[in-house]
Amino acid sequence: MRFGQQLRSSLIKDWYYYYISYDELKKSLKTDFGYTPAQSSGHQPKRKEWTEEDEQQFVNKLEQELDKVFTFQKVKSQEIIRRIKATEKEVNEAIARTEAAKNEERPDGNEPTEEEYMLLEEDLSDVIADVHDLAKFTQLNYTGFQKIIKKHDKMTNWHLKPVFAARLNARPFFKDDYDVTVINLSKLYDQVRTRGNPIKGDASAGGKQQNFVRQTTKYWVHPDNITELKLIILKHLPVLVFNPSKEFEKKDSAITSIYYDNTDTWELYEGRLKKSEGAEAIRLRWYGGMETDTIFIERKTHREDWTGEKSVKARFSIKEKNVNAFLRGDMTTAQLFEKMRREGKKGEKEIDDLEQLAKEVQFRVIDRRLVPVCRSFYNRTAFQLPGDARVRISLDTELTMVREDNMDGRQRTGKNWRRMDIGVDFPFNQLPPEDAERFPYGVLEVKLQTAAGQEPPEWIRELTASHLVEAVPKFSKFIHGCATLFPNRIDLLPFWYPQMDADIRKPVTHKFGIERPGQSTDNSTGMEDDTDDELDDGDEQTLHGDENDDDENVQRLRAARDALEEHEQERRMEHVNGGDPNVLDEEERMAHKPIASIDDDYPLYDSEDEEEELEEAKRAGGWRYRWKLIKNYASIAGDKALSCLTYITPFPKPTQIPSREGKFGLPSADKVQQKRFRAPKGKKIHVPVRVEPKVTFAAERTFLSWLEFSIILGSIAATLLNFGDTVALASALAFTIVAGIALLYSMGLFLWRVDKIKKRRAVNYHDEWGPSVLCFGLVVAVAISFGYRISRGGEGGLKGREVSV
DSSP, X not given: OOHHHHHHHHSOGGGGGGSOOHHHHHHHGGGGBOOOGGGGGTOOOOBXXXXXXXXXXXXXHHHHHHHHHHHHHHHHHHHHHHHHHHHHHHHHHHHHHHHHHHHOSSOOSOSOOHHHHHHHHHHHHHHHHHHHHHHHHHHHHHHHHHHHHHHHHHHHOOOOHHHHHHHHHHSOTTOOOOHHHHHHHHHHHHHHHTTTOOOOSOTTXXXXXXXXXXXXXXXXXXXXXXXXXXXXXXXXXOBOOSOTTSOOOGGGGEEEEEEEEOTTTOHHHHHHHHTOTTOEEEEEEEESSTTOOEEEEEEEEOOOGGGTOOOEEEEEEEEGGGHHHHHHTSSOHHHHTHHHHHHTOSOHHHHHHHHHHHHHHHHHHHHTTOEEEEEEEEEEEEEEETTEEEEEXXXXXXXXXXXXXXXXXXXXXXXXXXXXXXXXXXTOXXXXXXXXXEOSSEEEEEEEEEETTOOOOHHHHHHHTSTTOEEOTTOOHHHHHHHHHOTTTOOEEOTXXXXXXXXXXXXXXXXXXXXXXXXXXXXXXXXXOOOOOOOOTTOGGGSSOOHHHHHHHHHHHHHHHHHHHHHHHHHHHHHXXXXXXXXXXXXXXXXXXXXSXXXXXXXXXXXXXXXXXXXXXHHHOHHHHHHHHHHHHHHHHHHHHHHHHHHHSOOOOOOOOOOOOOOTTOOOGGGOOOOOEEEOTTOEEOOOOOOOHHHHHHHHHHHHHHHHHHHHHHHHHHHHHTTOSHHHHHHHHHHHHHXXXXXXXXXXXXHHHHHHHHTTOOOOOOOSSHHHHHHHHHHHHHHHHHHHHHHTTTOOHHHHHHHHO
């Protein structure tokens, strides 16, 4: 969809005249088309020169549009603030009357009714819809200005972008921060929803429940959908504020972590990437600005499922002034916890556990020579019922990874535990480009603790399956930061790395979003194509499409969407009512899919080394290029021939695994698609492989079966030697050779499998040819025995010797 179409289909009709006049601005660029005498000769008309007068007229129109959008956005924003304050006053009055009625023994009938609370809830829902509409209005207009400037610079060769950027900053309609608005709306909506009795308690409670299933899934959220996502969640869960008595400031939501690793081995990075048993991550974290005095030293330990243990995150606090001394070993753990023991605010066993953790972390930092390598900064909005950790949702925005090392000769941290030239001043414009990686998306994390057999809330399932999020399981800020900031030192990349160049926005698939009370509206922009609808010499007719056709197209799209939603609902009900409990889960279904190549350790993600070599040979020319081209064509032809032979060979076909409906944004079995990505030259993408002990045991059992079979063949050969004739000797020799080959082959295959299992490589462990070759060898051995017997007329050598005697 072109942006002009996108704008017309997404705008709010009541605000129609306040949007950027994108088509009019685009039409004004058409003045550089003129007709010259060359037209009479039948040639293509030439373009007139874009003059300074044309430029001035275009800039004036652009300024008028900017003033119009800026003024409306400012007025509407102030209107929303006034509405929130007025609604807050009404809510407080209603709650005060409710409290007074509870405290009085004889209520005077002034207690607010249920209908009054419902009206307040509708008012708040209407304000939430206004905030959502204003955010979309801002996003669409900002995109429109960026696109028209890009189009102007490309068509006229007059560079307006640098100059107009300053004018945009002077009228920053796109820089409104909705965090404070979201927090205020969340507080009011929670008070009205609970009828003046909001849930109170410790935010960390609920973590020690028994017999529950913990499920954590991570998602990427496009910046266009972040505000909408926050507004949707706050209608179900309140924003978690740790200090309600303090007025919210932007830095209160800031979280900064410093990750440590050995810059020679990168053992912590590779351990966390490969999810090795016992892999650790050590980081130092603080909340708020750089003036924060309390630093948390954390250690995350990964545990495999087969161990029966859960991954653990443990931490202890330390004063900022003591961090350097502690990490160098100048301060002992006894000195660190001396004050805590003296105050007696915690139990002796808890202090001993913290001290043991501190000892292990200190020893690991000193012994492994761990140094700061990467910093992650983000602003977090958490949604949770206080005192209830069954559903916890966090959204991290403005995520930035920053280098903290001193490897390239630049003293970023020096001998300190962190660099001091930056704080929480996103987007860190003072840093050089190679020192910072500004992540383009928000990161949504959904943590669920549900009782065994209990389904998560319906709105959670709808949210995670909607167009607003993109599921990226096991995403790690530490891994992504190291992979992007140290491209010359790290060769093994995470599996999501190739997705960074893809647009994660998706079309709306079902009615899920912000709706005004009493009506069903869908103002979500969905996926917006960045295709720049360039104007060529003959495309004047594409400037304004037929509005009736546009309306018909929109109606068809909506009808198709509704039909798809109805079909998905029917499938969901079929699964609930009569679903097969033995269908595989998502991870097992992905493991069941055949691996694409038996020669590649990373079958889904290849490096471009071979293509690069072919391109270099092409530039050089000569016989080297011809030889590589012949090899390339021969390889393609061989693959095609093998594929055809495999298809026509009457071998048994594998049984189809029954599909299962997708959950939490992960696709269902019949929608799983594999796309071949290309890793950068000299790099490899790590494909997550789940390895359990039973895999190693299976390899051992297979080897022992081959060994047993080889011993049986050897015993047969030894028995045949006792007959003493020539036929028996030939048969024994044939069986001995087959037994030796089987023994050596099985040993080599077992060692290869064990090595690949230890390295967690996604290779094809299935032995396609070994059993067939073994059977062929046995047929040959038996054929040799029969051949010798037939060649001697069926008589053995023993009878001949008796006659000669």
